[in-house]
Amino acid sequence: MKTANRVSIAKKEDIFSRNIYQCLFPEHLELIPQLNEVYELELAFYESQILSDEEIINNGAYFARVGDQLTRHFLMCRGEPVKLPQHSSSRLKAFFETNQFKTGYATHGLFPYRGKFHPQMIKGLMNVMGLKPGDTVLDPMMGSGTVLIEARLMGIKSIGIDASPFCRFMVQAKLDGLTIPLAPVRCALNNCQSVFEYFKRLAGEPEQGIKMRTENYLQKSFLTMESNDRYIANLPNGCENEKVHNFLLLAYLDSAGYSERSNRKSHYEQFKAILERYLFVAEKIQRILSGTENELAEATPLEGDARSLPLENSSIDGVIFSPPYSFAIDYLENDSFHLNYLGVPVDQLRQKMIGLRGKTLREKFELYKLDMDKVLSECARVLKRERFCTIVVGTNNNQLGKILGVKPENVQGIDDILIELGKKHGLHLVRKMNRQITGMANTMRSEFIIILQRK
Numbered sequence: 001m002k003t004a005n006r007v008s009i010a011k012k013e014d015i016f017s018r019n020i021y022q023c024l025f026p027e028h029l030e031l032i033p034q035l036n037e038v039y040e041l042e043l044a045f046y047e048s049q050i051l052s053d054e055e056i057i058n059n060g061a062y063f064a065r066v067g068d069q070l071t072r073h074f075l076m077c078r079g080e081p082v083k084l085p086q087h088s089s090s091r092l093k094a095f096f097e098t099n100q101f102k103t104g105y106a107t108h109g110l111f112p113y114r115g116k117f118h119p120q121m122i123k124g125l126m127n128v129m130g131l132k133p134g135d136t137v138l139d140p141m142m143g144s145g146t147v148l149i150e151a152r153l154m155g156i157k158s159i160g161i162d163a164s165p166f167c168r169f170m171v172q173a174k175l176d177g178l179t180i181p182l183a184p185v186r187c188a189l190n191n192c193q194s195v196f197e198y199f200k201r202l203a204g205e206p207e208q209g210i211k212m213r214t215e216n217y218l219q220k221s222f223l224t225m226e227s228n229d230r231y232i233a234n235l236p237n238g239c240e241n242e243k244v245h246n247f248l249l250l251a252y253l254d255s256a257g258y259s260e261r262s263n264r265k266s267h268y269e270q271f272k273a274i275l276e277r278y279l280f281v282a283e284k285i286q287r288i289l290s291g292t293e294n295e296l297a298e299a300t301p302l303e304g305d306a307r308s309l310p311l312e313n314s315s316i317d318g319v320i321f322s323p324p325y326s327f328a329i330d331y332l333e334n335d336s337f338h339l340n341y342l343g344v345p346v347d348q349l350r351q352k353m354i355g356l357r358g359k360t361l362r363e364k365f366e367l368y369k370l371d372m373d374k375v376l377s378e379c380a381r382v383l384k385r386e387r388f389c390t391i392v393v394g395t396n397n398n399q400l401g402k403i404l405g406v407k408p409e410n411v412q413g414i415d416d417i418l419i420e421l422g423k424k425h426g427l428h429l430v431r432k433m434n435r436q437i438t439g440m441a442n443t444m445r446s447e448f449i450i451i452l453q454r455k
């Protein structure tokens with residue numbers, strides 16, 4: 001029988017003089033505040049092993065200081081946390097404050113898209129996947145564009161694809177927020193009422209309680225950008241610039257979404273508060289980026305289908321994505337106002353949306369598996385050999401158990417289904433981590449980070 005090594009009482013006391021951080025990291029590396037999950041410690045450890053000091057200063061996700069030099073990530077996050085509308089609950093405010101170093105930086109916080117990635121985690125993952133400035137990363141289901149924004153800041157080229165045209169619009173506006181001139185946005189805020197009236201005419205007014213705009217509703221179309229030319233002249237100087245215009249428009253669409261969900265403030269008050277926050281966020285990140293704008297990498301958001309990627313074989317250095325979490329979120333319902341403004345026939349789009357296809361839950365689940373098989377086959381095709389494809393996914397085995405009529409403990413989770421599908425296409429599991437979901441109102445409490453390597 002093996003006996004445990006005996007440690008003298010004196011030695012046992014000694015162990016309290018050392019903490020786990022001193023064992024894991026060299027003395028000159030100081031961890032970022034608020035690092036409190038095991039997977040974060042693990043990613044920080046990998047970063048410390050594979051990045052040079054200079055790389056940690058420029059692109060590290062989990063360190064505040066290297067020697068006496070503050071890291072860029074720390075500088076990007078420092079300062080006031082994102083300003084929230086005054087009526088926000090103390091729970092929401094506390095959430096943003098405690099997540100300052102994880103989510104509350106750059107333009108990530110703009111627009112409340114459901115199921116967003118945790119940006120700091122994406123930065124850490126890109127580092128451990130060996131992605132370097134000049135490489136190209138792909139997110140075939142980009143949603144709100146977390147991967148593209150993070151990659152752009154790190155000097156890594158990126159391509160993002162989403163079936164929803166609204167995602168392409170939103171991601172482009174969030175990317176532009178890193179560099180657009182802000183004087184016209186400031187002017188727009190000073191002339192908020194007339195700017196609000198302009199967008200109301202352009203994009204229409206929200207209607208409380210409306211859940212889904214069908215194609216019939218679409219007949220009631222609003223002014224298009226082209227027929228709007230004569231009104232643009234009423235905007236403050238500089239706001240006719242397409243990028244500035246669309247940044248303001250995103251703030252308007254954001255406020256319309258809020259107004260459909262809540263009537264605590266008038267739509268106008270809501271727009272003003274949101275525009276103020278957008279300006280604050282863009283000013284904060286642009287101050288940090290000042291002088292280094294030309295180091296930002298090219299980022300290309302596209303509308304498309306992850307099951308059939310418009311990319312060459314072996315052309316991508318890394319893939320990161322999070323598929324729709326089984327059937328938890330109906331993105332089309334959430335984005336009904338915005339899609340309608342963009343003139344998108346929601347019923348047709350539904351046929352392309354993974355997780356939403358099919359009538360019964362059982363049929364949806366079967367189609368989900370078939371669709372994800374195609375997505376993984378495409379990811380393997382476009383990825384270079386030896387490179388990594390990382391999937392972040394949650395699973396709800398209780399829900400799946402009900403659909404399949406089996407006990408939750410006998411269900412094969414979405415995580416394992418994706419690992420199996422990956423293997424079929426030459427993507428082999430190298431690491432699986434677990435991450436608690438700390439966001440508001442999530443049905444799932446944890447998710448998996450699955451790192452696959454193309455053999």
Ligand SMILES: C[S@@+](CC[C@H](N)C(=O)[O-])C[C@H]1O[C@@H](n2cnc3c(N)ncnc32)[C@H](O)[C@@H]1O
Pocket residue numbers: 113114115116117118140141142143144145146147161162163164167304305306307321322323324325331352353354355
């Ligand atoms: C969980 S979200 C991704 C969120 C994203 N990681 C972020 O940080 O915002 C999944 C996305 O998959 C998109 N999607 C669904 N079906 C798709 C398809 N066939 N092709 C591409 N994207 C699709 C949805 O529109 C949704 O934006």
